[in-house]
Amino acid sequence: MDQLAAPLPHSAAPAPDRSDMRQGALLVFGAALAWSFGGAIARGLTVSDSWTVIAWRSFFAAVFLLGFMLWRDGPAGTLRLFRTMGLAGLGVALCFATASISFVVALGYTTVANILLMQAGVPLIAALLGVVFLGEAVDRVTWAAILAVIAGIAVMVSDSFAANVSFIGDGLALLIAVVFAAATVITRRHAGVRMTPAVCLGVIIGTVVGAVLSSGLMVSARDFGLLFLFGAFNLGLGMALFATGARLIPSALAALISTMEPVLGPVWVWLIHAEVPAPRTLVGGGVVFLALVAHILWQWRRSRRTALPLPN
Known part of the structure; x- marks a missing residue:
């Protein structure tokens, strides 16, 4: 697990070694895998009030994250983490609260595929923010992969011109992309600070907002079980993996x-709920997937080449 350390200077991000890169990549992939089930779980709910869903989802995520920190760090350590997360932690908390609330609300206006694929713009936004605020160099291969992802998005949202997509839904999906990219950059910039308490604070904020705006918190036993998965597994576990x-x-x-x-999100919805993605959604998702796989393979080859011993 990550170690508590003094925050890094604001002028630069750390230079990770290969083992950290590998561990970080696997953890972020695990987060993406957990998050990808969100649409499939949401489509199984019968609760009509989005704020009720937000309240319960955020509550279960908060319980999961708080339990995780108590198990890992103990009561005294958990309290210390909340006290030392600073303004960076508060910024991450607000970003994740905004993203989790917007995701549930957007589901009422547009399809899961469109929400998730709109978020594929996060790499471009994060790369630009990283260049501006962290001075991180982005190589040509990464830029090419980012542009390929943007091309995939363009194919997907081309259905908007036929009025098949809600502008409210697309606007909320774009907001998710922006705040998620901001949270990514803040987490990277303050790499010496654990962000698990920050994401826990974010879902606590979501719990309060949802409970206040909800028309009622009573749900069926089936919905209660799904909301537990929606909060603890999809949101809580995903946030813990990503923050680490x-x-x-x-x-x-x-x-x-x-x-x-x-x-992966539209795939689970397709398999579980038979919500068949439009052809352009499949094409755009294929472009995004191929760009990501190609970039990961390139990173792997480059790390192996760097690890080879120099000839005598």
């Missing part, structure tokens, strides 16, 4: 790996 992994790898790479969420 994103600090170990460059912002652009973390955001790029997280695009496995929009690639």
Whole structure:
């Protein structure tokens, strides 16, 4: 697990070694995998009030994250983490609260595929923010992968011109992409600070907002079980994995790996609920997937080449 350390200077991000890069990439991929089930779980709910869903989902995520920190760090350590997360932690908390609330609300206006694939713009936003605020160099191959992801998005949202997509839904999906990219960069910039308490605070904020705006918190036993999965597994576990992994790898790479969420999300909805994606959604998702796989293979080859001993 990540170690508590003094925050890094604001002028630069850390230079991760290969083991940290590998661990960070796997953790971020695990987060994307957990998040990708969100649409499939949401489609099984019968609760009509989005704020009720937000309240219960955020509550179960908060319980999971708090339990995880108590198990890992103990009561005294958990309290210390909340006290030392600072303004960076508060910023991450607000970003994740905004993203989790917007995701549930957007589901009422547009399809899961469109919400998730719109988020594939996160790598470009994160890369630009990383260049501006962290001075991180983004190589040509990463830029090419990012542009390929954007091309996949363009194919997907081309249905908007036929009025098949809600502008409210697309607007909320774009907001998710922006705040998620911001959270990625903040986490990377303050890599010495654990962000698990920050994401826990974010879902606590979501719990309060949802409970206040909800028309009622009573749900059926089936919905209660699904909301538990929606909160503890989909949101809580995903946030814990991402907050731990994103600090170990460059912002652009973390955001790029997280695009496995929009690639896998429509697949689970398709298999579980028979919500067949439009042909353009499949084409766009294929472009995103191929770009990500190609970039990961390139990173792997480059790391192996660097690890080879120099000839005598």
